[in-house]
Amino acid sequence: MYALLLGFPLSAPMAAYGKMSAGAKLAYGETYPIPTPGNMHAWFSNLPSNATCEVLIQVAYSSVNPSDRSPTMAINDHYPKPAGSDVSGIIVGTTAGGCKKLKVGDAVWGDIGPNTMTVSGSKTKQLGGYAQFAVALDSQLSKVPEGMGLAEAGSLPKVALTSYKALVWYANLDTRPMDERTILVLGGSGGTGTVGLQLAKKVFNATKVTTTTSADNFDYCRSNGADELIDYKTTNWWEVVPDGSQDIVYDCVGQSGTGDYAVKKLKPGGSYVTITGNLAIRVPPGVSQHSFINSDTNLGSANLLEALASFKDVRMTSLKTYNLSDVDAAFAESATGQVKGKLVIKPPPLSEEGRRAAIDLWGAEQPVEARERGLLRGTDRMPAGFPDVTRAGARLTRPES
Numbered sequence: 001m002y003a004l005l006l007g008f009p010l011s012a013p014m015a016a017y018g019k020m021s022a023g024a025k026l027a028y029g030e031t032y033p034i035p036t037p038g039n040m041h042a043w044f045s046n047l048p049s050n051a052t053c054e055v056l057i058q059v060a061y062s063s064v065n066p067s068d069r070s071p072t073m074a075i076n077d078h079y080p081k082p083a084g085s086d087v088s089g090i091i092v093g094t095t096a097g098g099c100k101k102l103k104v105g106d107a108v109w110g111d112i113g114p115n116t117m118t119v120s121g122s123k124t125k126q127l128g129g130y131a132q133f134a135v136a137l138d139s140q141l142s143k144v145p146e147g148m149g150l151a152e153a154g155s156l157p158k159v160a161l162t163s164y165k166a167l168v169w170y171a172n173l174d175t176r177p178m179d180e181r182t183i184l185v186l187g188g189s190g191g192t193g194t195v196g197l198q199l200a201k202k203v204f205n206a207t208k209v210t211t212t213t214s215a216d217n218f219d220y221c222r223s224n225g226a227d228e229l230i231d232y233k234t235t236n237w238w239e240v241v242p243d244g245s246q247d248i249v250y251d252c253v254g255q256s257g258t259g260d261y262a263v264k265k266l267k268p269g270g271s272y273v274t275i276t277g278n279l280a281i282r283v284p285p286g287v288s289q290h291s292f293i294n295s296d297t298n299l300g301s302a303n304l305l306e307a308l309a310s311f312k313d314v315r316m317t318s319l320k321t322y323n324l325s326d327v328d329a330a331f332a333e334s335a336t337g338q339v340k341g342k343l344v345i346k347p348p349p350l351s352e353e354g355r356r357a358a359i360d361l362w363g364a365e366q367p368v369e370a371r372e373r374g375l376l377r378g379t380d381r382m383p384a385g386f387p388d389v390t391r392a393g394a395r396l397t398r399p400e401s
């Protein structure tokens with residue numbers, strides 16, 4: 001039907017490979033079909049009940065999360081797709097009948113990197129933020145918070161959802177008595193740590209927030225809510241934080257041994273939550289510990305994003321922008337482990353012709369129930385006659401052996 005490159009710079013290298021750890025390569029300069037409307041309903045078996053429609057988003061920004069660099073998540077799939085979890089942009093199409101809360105023209109944000117299951121029972125991952133267009137369920141998105149720019153909105157979803165779940169779902173920060181809100185955030189200057197500090201101090205009014213970071217980031221962490229700072233390069237936090245002094249320890253670093261040190265720092269009733277490290281081997285009575293994967297619960301996060309949007313103090317206070325064509329350099333910077341705040345990714349501009357073609361694809365008359373068309377069902381393959389509208393993007397690939 002269409003054979004268009006959406007303003008993709010044809011002079012770009014067809015495969016610019018970054019120095020990836022663990023054997024993954026990053027390929028930028030590829031093009032991908034835009035999934036047809038209804039494709040997610042046909043493809044995934046575990047859709048949440050609050051998914052009322054699918055939308056086509058013209059991507060403004062995505063971002064780099066450490067997991068976006070992981071070689072295992074994007075390459076074991078059945079058809080090539082762009083990498084990238086976070087997305088901000090403008091809705092340019094919806095499935096037939098529209099959505100309950102969102103409409104064409106809305107600026108939205110969301111994390112489109114959940115772990116999912118195909119209708120034929122394989123584990124997969126959605127992804128697709130590193131591209132000119134992305135497709136998502138309305139249950140994964142909400143409107144960009146008032147007064148927030150699209151770059152900031154593209155940086156926040158995964159780190160904000162993760163820190164919210166860590167502190168509220170697992171550590172019950174929101175319902176703890178006000179005198180039981182003493183918190184240690186390990187790694188306060190990264191993406192998750194930034195939001196962890198803000199939620200602790202500015203949203204849930206913690207009495208004392210301690211964090212670990214390097215001395216260069218002390219001012220940054222103070223501005224986000226830290227009261228006490230420990231330079232991890234000169235001081236081991238477990239040697240200076242008194243035992244039994246914290247209600248919550250939130251670990252965004254994952255150093256070896258953290259769990260066993262952390263549980264000793266907790267008061268009775270305290271919670272240790274790690275998003276990246278090991279749990280304690282010996283847990284003292286009266287305290288709890290948790291680890292979780294945000295991506296396991298992210299197909300229906302619209303309500304959490306709405307809550308986060310209402311917290312005016314949840315912001316990304318340090319941003320650095322890379323063009324999608326330089327995504328390998330952004331990955332290399334992220335891999336140093338020294339990013340303050342977030343790195344955001346900006347896709348190449350669209351030609352008007354390409355933009356119109358994509359919108360026409362999604363605006364065309366659509367079946368009421370995509371599943372009935374048998375798209376992808378049981379085959380995990382692209383259906384024959386898949387429309388040939390493409391988008392520029394970047395993905396992780398396995399290296400040639």
Ligand SMILES: NC(=O)c1ccc[n+]([C@@H]2O[C@H](COP(=O)([O-])OP(=O)(O)OC[C@H]3O[C@@H](n4cnc5c(N)ncnc54)[C@H](OP(=O)(O)O)[C@@H]3O)[C@@H](O)[C@H]2O)c1
Pocket residue numbers: 065066067158159162186187188189190191192193212213214215217232252253254255274275276292293294295334337338339340341
């Ligand atoms: N479980 C989940 O669902 C989930 C979700 C999101 C992220 N994660 C994981 O959580 C971790 C943090 O993610 P992120 O996005 O926040 O990473 P990030 O932004 O890349 O974190 C970088 C920050 O970590 C700080 N840092 C490095 N080593 C440190 C240490 N020993 N002590 C204190 N701070 C240290 C750095 O500070 P300096 O520059 O001062 O050194 C830098 O500001 C990653 O491992 C990520 O994969 C898990």
